[in-house]
Amino acid sequence: MKLLSSRQPLFDGLAIGASFxxxxxxxxxPLLIMLLPAVGAFLVVPEAFHVWAxxxxxxxxxxxxxxxxxxxxxxxxxxxALPGLALMAMxxxxxxxxxxxxxxxxxxxxLLAIGHALNWQGLRLASQSRKAGA
Numbered sequence: 702m703k704l705l706s707s708r709q710p711l712f713d714g715l716a717i718g719a720s721f722x723x724x725x726x727x728x729x730x731p732l733l734i735m736l737l738p739a740v741g742a743f744l745v746v747p748e749a750f751h752v753w754a755x756x757x758x759x760x761x762x763x764x765x766x767x768x769x770x771x772x773x774x775x776x777x778x779x780x781x782a783l784p785g786l787a788l789m790a791m792x793x794x795x796x797x798x799x800x801x802x803x804x805x806x807x808x809x810x811x812l813l814a815i816g817h818a819l820n821w822q823g824l825r826l827a828s829q830s831r832k833a834g835a
Contacts, residue, residue, distance in 0.1 A: 709772070712765035713821040719761065720814035723754055723789075727807050751793040751802065762786055762813060766820055773823035782816020785809045 766782055788809025796802040 709765065709768055709824055710821060712761060713769065713817045713824070716758070716761050716765050716817045717814050717821070719754075719758055720810045720817065723758070723810045724807065724814070727803050727810065751806070755789055755793045758789060758813065759786060762817070765817060769820040769824050773820075773827040775819070775823040778816045778820035778823060780816075781819060782813050785812025785814075785816060789813065 762782060763786075766779055770776070770779060786809065788805045790809075792802045792805030792809060796805060
């Protein structure tokens with residue numbers, strides 16, 4: 702358990718970074734392709750990309766959030782991040798058009814990143830209060 706808690710900031714940081722990479726992909730890439738049609742011919746994102754991103758995000762997020770909860774006992778990160786993960790899953794698995802995928806994924810990624818930031822903050826505060834009490 703100590704090994705997981707020592708790597709907790711790494712998991713949250715990785716999840717936040719992945720969330721923002723996904724956000725950039727969802728918002729900037731379509732804009733870039735729309736503005737530069739020649740780029741669209743060379744920059745093709747496979748359809749399975751979003752499923753693979755979800756396959757990466759779900760376990761990393763669940764490990765980081767559950768380990769964080771065990772330390773700080775704050776439910777807010779879970780209540781914010783898990784619906785975000787669900788929206789990402791809906792965007793990746795249950796939409797029929799690109800705009801619907803983006804409409805689900807962007808808010809989902811934002812919620813997930815906010816949840817991880819709160820998790821990280823909760824861990825930091827819990828660690829500080831433990832040090833103050835020791």
